[in-house]
Amino acid sequence: MRIYKVGGAVRDRLLGKPVTDIDWVVVGATTEEMLAKGFRPVGADFPVFLHPKSGEEYALARTERKSGRGYGGFTFHASPEVSLEEDLIRRDLTINAMAEDDQQNLTDPYHGQRDLEARLLRHVSPAFAEDPLRVLRVARFAARYAALGFTVAPETLELMRQLSESGELEALTPERSWKEISRALMEDQPQVFIEVLRACGALKVLMPEVDALFGVPQPPAHHPEIDTGAHTLSVLQQAALHNQPLTVRWACLLHDLGKGLTPEEEWPRHIAHEFKGLKLIKAVNERFKAPRDCQELAMLVGEYHTHGHRALELKPSTLLELLQSFDVYRRPQRFEEFIAACEMDARGREGLEQRSYPQADYLRGAATAARCVAVQPLLEQGFKGPELGEAIKRERLKALKAYKEAASV
Incomplete structure (x- = not known):
């Protein structure tokens, strides 16, 4: 032995x-x-x-x-x-x-030691092409070791391309795929994972909704990088640089899927892409059976990320609806993760990586103002049932109006 x-x-x-x-x-x-x-x-x-x-x-x-x-x-x-x-x-x-x-x-x-020194990810034998999971694994290793200068050997990338075209990737279970995807997103350079999957044709098989973003332009005034796919990769990179959790990274990857549905004649504008993208985010969530917290945050960020960017302009009533949508009273952490995803989205733009994001503190302050509305005085006034709910809503709206006025002084 x-x-x-x-x-x-x-x-x-x-x-x-x-x-x-x-x-x-x-x-x-x-x-x-x-x-x-x-x-x-x-x-x-x-x-x-x-x-x-x-x-x-x-x-x-x-x-x-x-x-x-x-x-x-x-x-x-x-x-x-x-x-x-x-x-x-x-x-x-x-x-x-x-x-x-x-x-x-x-x-x-x-x-292997020679390839370590050459910074190459190279397959051991032709049997590599028998296991579709290896496409995801190699892309994950590329993300892990990108900072050390590692790249995928051309002949290995070719085998990965053959696997992607063979139909074998469809045989992967959601659980195995999610295990590799989630681990890859938590690497130091998760955007490299997506880049390698795209380079070998696996992205259009596994996540065609993300693959469709590449080549889709956005308004240069808001997006100097122009390409929606490039922007998505930058947002993911910012999420890693700021040590965001998996929930935020997953939401960052999926937040702009609706832009892939915009007809070319409407480019570079993407009207209502937030709403249009929800069915695509739902489909990707379900395809990989992502954990519930990842699914929920991705859907909420997809629908409301532009609200986050426009936070300082929102009417108190709209702000209240936003807070209600996130259930900030019982789920404060989820709203904090939404704010983080919005900030990563704002920073994931060419030349704007260091920009300030005052919307973050403004949204936190709004959530605090709404949470501070006391329920006991309303109970003492005799409110109960649906009437109590309406009374709480009125008081929260009043608090948000006061908060907005104070913030604008």
Whole structure:
């Protein structure tokens, strides 16, 4: 029995980056031997075990063979005869196909260290094209390591293009796709994830609504970058620079989908794009079964982001409707995330990345003013039921009028 550290832990140590998760592969062992040593089995499809003390995952060396469509369409074979090199060749990228023993002696049969130095994301073998999930994974790694100068090798991008055209991407489950998408959006340069998907043709398969934004112009006075797709990438980049949570990043990606529906004769204006985009945002949300908080914020940002930009001009009644739509009294965090998405949208424009966004504090102040309306005095006056609701609304409107007047002085 020989045990090796494999994959990301080896890669990140060689890059000088912090190692978080460690994967181990066991060569020359049987399931019975692992159980005898106290390892706990967890793998349903192939033998994976948890270490009795550390809880880390140890997998028996295995080979795989394509047997069906999609990410799960593989037959695995694990036995003591499977070599380390045979196990490593089934991995996606050369930089993930290295192993080291307990003395940090490197096993690198597919030149992963060379590609680390060349800053290349290169596939290990032609079998790469058998697994559609690898398109998303490579795009995610491109987003993670873009700051270090990594790019996708041309021959790997070509395989990704072939996968995108094969129909295999449609076989991915929403859960697997969302896992990769959500992880990619939380990388330091999530816009690179979208760029790579677009470069290999996967974006128009997975998110045609986002792909349709590229080449669609906007008014140069508000959008010096002009192209709606380029603007979306910039907004996503700003969200990462400002350490926004996943909910905000997802909303930033989808906020302008309605502009992809504007007839060319109406370009560069996009009348009512906020409302038109809602059905597209809903479709993308449902396609990937995004978590509920991500779905809700994306829909709200899509519908109301221009309200956010025009906050200082909104009538008190419109401002109250906005606050009601977000249920700021019970869900204050969601409104805070809406404000963040609006600010990222404002900053995601060429040359305007450092602009101030006074709308943010104004909206926070409006929410505070509305929240400060006391309900108890209205109860004491005898209001109840629907009448109480109307009375609260009148008082909140009065508070917002006072707030607006004070803010304009």
